Amino acid sequence: MEQRTVERFRKRTIWIHWLHTASFVFLSISGALMFFHLTGMRGGQQIRTVHRITAVFFVAAPVLYSFFDPKAAMTFLEEAFHWNRDDIAWLKLFGSYYFGGQEQMPPQGRINGDQKLWQLMVIITGSVFILTGVNLWFFKLQIPIVLYQWVLLAHAVAFVVISFMFPIHFYLRTLHPRFEESLSSMLDGKVSEPYARKHYPKWHDGIIGENTNHDT
Amino acid sequence: MRIKLAVVLALIVGAVLIVYLLFGNQMLSPLQLAQAKTACQECHSRPAFTRASDVHARHPQLSCATCHPQNPPVVDFDACMFCHGKPQYTSARVMHDTHAALSCSHCHRYNAGLKTTDNLRNGLKWFGMGILLFGLIGLTANFIMVNRKTKME
Numbered sequence: 095m096e097q098r099t100v101e102r103f104r105k106r107t108i109w110i111h112w113l114h115t116a117s118f119v120f121l122s123i124s125g126a127l128m129f130f131h132l133t134g135m136r137g138g139q140q141i142r143t144v145h146r147i148t149a150v151f152f153v154a155a156p157v158l159y160s161f162f163d164p165k166a167a168m169t170f171l172e173e174a175f176h177w178n179r180d181d182i183a184w185l186k187l188f189g190s191y192y193f194g195g196q197e198q199m200p201p202q203g204r205i206n207g208d209q210k211l212w213q214l215m216v217i218i219t220g221s222v223f224i225l226t227g228v229n230l231w232f233f234k235l236q237i238p239i240v241l242y243q244w245v246l247l248a249h250a251v252a253f254v255v256i257s258f259m260f261p262i263h264f265y266l267r268t269l270h271p272r273f274e275e276s277l278s279s280m281l282d283g284k285v286s287e288p289y290a291r292k293h294y295p296k297w298h299d300g301i302i303g304e305n306t307n308h309d310t
Numbered sequence: 311m312r313i314k315l316a317v318v319l320a321l322i323v324g325a326v327l328i329v330y331l332l333f334g335n336q337m338l339s340p341l342q343l344a345q346a347k348t349a350c351q352e353c354h355s356r357p358a359f360t361r362a363s364d365v366h367a368r369h370p371q372l373s374c375a376t377c378h379p380q381n382p383p384v385v386d387f388d389a390c391m392f393c394h395g396k397p398q399y400t401s402a403r404v405m406h407d408t409h410a411a412l413s414c415s416h417c418h419r420y421n422a423g424l425k426t427t428d429n430l431r432n433g434l435k436w437f438g439m440g441i442l443l444f445g446l447i448g449l450t451a452n453f454i455m456v457n458r459k460t461k462m463e
């Protein structure tokens with residue numbers, strides 16, 4: 095067992111990640127109950143209250159993160175929106191790679207192509223959730239009823255998109271044998287040096303380069 | 311310093327939220343109130359106005375348009391009668407919250423645009439369940455295949 099010494103995530107990032115995950119899970123469950131009409135006549139009100147309280151945490155997590163660590167928040171956005179050839183090449187091959195074929199993959203930076211796609215979807219759907227959610231919560235009696243309907247539909251579309259992608263993200267980072275250190279890195283923030291070199295060679299080389307420069 | 315600022319900001323936002331949630335949707339605009347008062351005088355020489363909830367409770371048999379002619383009813387009252395002998399109107403907020411399990415077109419069935427999104431929403435539900443099922447089957451297949459390959463190696 096290799097020693098996990100390379101710092102991949104900071105404590106703050108890990109806390110924000112899990113706070114956001116927990117609120118997302120609660121929002122998904124309460125949202126699904128309303129979306130599929132599984133609440134009773136009176137139950138809808140309680141579920142909606144739970145949904146709204148959890149939504150506050152869902153919004154607060156990235157806001158606090160941006161407030162306390164604006165640099166890291168900017169890096170998160172840059173990573174999601176900046177795509178290079180290797181990222182695209184990764185996405186073209188990742189199906190075969192995750193099904194056990196394709197050993198050699200294009201070199202990746204701090205996050206790989208499918209993680210970038212996930213990050214991008216989190217930002218896009220999260221923004222849709224917040225924008226539409228604010229209207230559904232605070233302005234439902236002010237906006238025209240037809241607009242309300244379309245806003246509700248946009249909220250539901252974002253829910254379907256992220257509900258499809260979340261199990262994939264969860265599976266690849268917790269159960270998939272090729273990313274065996276992914277979950278533990280989101281618990282204690284560390285990965286082993288060979289793991290970093292194998293999966294994120296560009297990032298790994300950057301860190302090694304930095305350390306070498308510091309040493310000299 | 312940052313923490314103090316964050317706490318102050320959170321308190322301000324919280325206070326605004328609480329005030330809005332408590333009173334935001336209960337306030338009638340002066341125009342709406344004037345319309346309602348004019349309608350009272352058709353039956354009462356000296357209407358005793360108490361609270362909106364009292365007035366609504368005392369006139370369950372009237373359609374909204376009787377007192378609010380400028381606001382035509384957006385609710386199909388026959389739909390209310392389908393479940394309730396005598397619907398008790400309180401506020402649009404309470405009505406929406408207590409009927410959260412119903413689709414919009416259940417009560418707003420004659421309103422333009424509702425059927426369009428309701429059909430889309432129903433379609434979206436099936437689509438959502440379909441791709442979720444497809445995804446879960448794919449992940450299960452992946453798990454079995456990858457683990458088998460790993461064991462063979």
